[in-house]
Amino acid sequence: MGIPQLLQHLEKIEKPKSKVYPSTSSSGDAPSRPAAVIDGSALAHYIFNRYIKSLSKDERIPGVLGFDYTSYQRNVINWLERLEFGFEITNIFVDGHLPSYKTTTRISRIQTTISSLSRLRTLSPSLIDLTKGNWNPSPPFLIAAFSAAVRKHERFGRVLKTVPGEADAFCAAAAVRGGVDCGERLSVVFTGDSDLVVYPHSRRSRVAILDDVHFESTPDEGAKVKVALWSPWNIERKLGGREAGAEGGVNEAVTIMKFAWCLVVKDTLRSAKVVSSGKGDCLGSVNVSAEFKREYLLPDVGKVVDGGGGGLVEILDSRAAEVVFTSPRFRALCHPPDGGDGKEVEVYLPVLLEDVTKSSVWSVGKGIRKLAYRILFGTEATVVEVHRKGESVNRSYLKLHSNDEDNDDGSMLGVKELGEGLEELVVGVILEIVKGYLDKNLQITDIDVLALLAAVTSSPPDQKETLPPVTSLQWTWPRAHILSQLMAGVWSLYLLQTVTNLQPTTDIKLPDTIDTTILSKLTTLPPLLPTTIDTTRFITIYAISQDRRGMSKTAKKRARKRAKTSEGQDTAGLGVDGLQGIVNKVFGKDVGGGVAGVLGIVEVMRRGEEDEESEGGEEEVESYMGMTVG
Structure with a gap:
């Protein structure tokens, strides 16, 4: 997600604190390890992007197009095990459903990918040359590979959940719960999205951006994790926002949200005044849209993860989860609540490395997918598959009722x-x-x-x-x-x-x-x-x-x-x-x-x-x- 320049502006109000873990108190107590709540979807892409940067020009084409999932999975586990030296990993959440208000954003992202694909096809019409298009397509099963690697791990597999919503909202909620329930121990969200600081937070919850995580090791002290921690609670307090009662309560981050809204709508005058003064006095009259507020509501993690969605969140892959959580049977688990009557359902199919001059690759397997849709949605529903057609986004309407003339059986x-x-x-x-x-x-x-x-x-x-x-x-x-x-x-x-x-x-x-x-x-x-x-x-x-x-x-x-x-x-x-x-x-x-x-x-x-x-x-x-x- 991300909000333009949010952290750069907030840094002038409250700088993140650089910390090294595990830390030992002056009294010689056992090393302290904060709880770690990880945005799995963000981490999956972060590790992939680091891999891309490590490739030479000659390695990039076979390295990306012939992506080695097995090697990638080893890197995922290696990163988590190194983080574990300084933190106790308590939650790993993966996106399992995107809300309906994200439709415009999703279509825009798909169109951007198609445009990048088309440009690459034009610049390298015979042999595919990723260096010409300046674009590295993500492997199609990246999140599936990430989830599979983590699920197989003895410790990490127990804390991985594919949630019926965006992972960042569940991460914020889990960090708040950890920051309230765990006394003096910090609860840290590891993410690639700057707007995690806009969610409500407790006094003991923090946000760490993945780019700011560094692993160190010395002969004397062993393995350490150095990280920059943002405190939304302190930022809200400095901006003059209200605090919610008790020492361990939850700060609603109302002022941070108003400031973020000013950046989104490009209210540069007001946002500049906040940065220069370090106070949010001028934000009192700002009216944040209801849709923007809705994005930062905290889900009930216990209800979804431990309750009705307990079995599902532990077995579903991210892409399959999107389809499952859209069905009438499981739609009630979604955060925020997903409206609609279930009679017309949109399913987003990824843009693979296709030749844009040819038909969509998703014509293959359509009959198989229709069988899955009939099981989930019944035979009276219509599924709208969103995929590439030519150089544009296309919607294909699939009727699920039985038809003797329908050969997709x-x-x-x-x-x-x-x-x-x-x-x-x-x-x-x-x-x-x-x-x-x-x-x-x-x-x-x-x-x-x-x-x-x-x-x-x-x-x-x-x-x-x-x-x-x-x-x-x-x-x-x-x-x-x-x-x-x-x-x-x-x-x-x-x-x-x-x-x-x-x-x-x-x-x-x-x-x-x-x-x-x-x-x-x-x-x-x-x-x-x-x-x-x-x-x-x-x-x-x-x-x-x-x-x-x-x-x-x-x-x-x-x-x-x-x-x-x-x-x-x-x-x-x-x-x-x-x-x-x-x-x-x-x-x-x-x-x-x-x-x-x-x-x-x-x-x-x-x-x-x-x-x-x-x-x-x-x-x-x-x-x-x-x-x-x-």
Whole structure:
């Protein structure tokens, strides 16, 4: 969120206090550790942004596009463990729902992302070059990876909650509760949002900005945490705001809110007077809008986290939570209360690394998502999916009632007779992608399918992977687009899996129109979404199958012939050159499955193409799907 220049102005009124923890009193008492309340969503992006800054220009493209979720998760736990030397982590909250008054802001952010994507596409029309667009897209499953890493941790997993609102409001409420209930111990909110100081606070609650947290270590004193702490209580007192009675009471921060409002509406005269005088005398007549006040109401953390939402907040991923908490069954848990009758519901789909000249990647998995929506919202509701279309934000209206002419019935969920070791539903997503290209008479090659299979295939434990290094030369727009289609389809499966997992603990009922045998297959999906798709394995297939000059005339001719032959056929019935044939090859007895099997097939195909090229002509510069990469 953030309010322009808020902390810079407040610093002239009350500077933050620099502290080092753990601290030992002069009497030699045991080290004191304040309570730490962490905005998990802010921390997830903070650690990612630090990672980006550490990359060189050459590392940035493969580092961002081939993002290593496993390494990122290690960094998350490492940061929390280092903080734990100086603080006791009592709460980690993750955004699980954004209120309706954030709609304009959300649409604006989506449009900004699309515009950045479009500019990048224009500046680097063939190979993706993030250095030209000066834009580093966030990995699509960043919060999911953060939450999964924390949940697996013995200590931190117990305090992580995905809340039905914005995390910062719950952080402020938990810090206030801790600052009132814990005597002389401080309760500190760790966040990236400056406007945490605008919320009500207790005398013993503080705010720490993540950029101001530094880890130190000396041979004599060991590990320490140095941090700058803001005291909203003291700032409010200096501005002349009222205090709420008792020593441990809550200060409503009315004057700070009025000052923040002046910055938002650009009342520079009044805000300058406050800064120069250090007092809020001139703020008495300021009328803050009701909507702005509403943003800083404190939720009842105990009621939501420990009460009706206890089970949900401990299992939901941030993106899935947004959908779940919008449903009629769980809307009452939201903070602030979410109005509406539930008949028309907006679902915001992230902008992935898509080619803006092509259709939205979210056409993949639409039937799967509709199954999830029917379970959550019933068959009478309409879901409005907000996603990219062209270079603008688009709204797609999905009717959830049963219709004989509606072919979005989940029929793509799975392929028969798959080899052992690969989840049937994920292959069903790949099949849907292949069918989408063939239906539009667009080219898709065996290499594309093998790359998708490699992305979702893990090697057996006894097989060692030796993958060649990934470079920026492999990242073309068609490849990024098809990988994002896979991500959209797998996330759709994950949403459906999340919704069906709610059944045992809630009164959610399945509509009669849903085939329950499909839902039983969801148990094969791994619980952690980021491990389902391995970007490095995906791009490696292209790295070993063709050089940067692209495909040969022979290879392109063969691919066009396959597409023409397959046109009009039922994709599930393709022969050995189609998806089922490739899957059978990957898991044949002589291959043994896993990434090694995929790589082995690619090597055989490449040798065959090289033999034909030696007989039949030189290579062209134009690459697959018409993109120039050389």
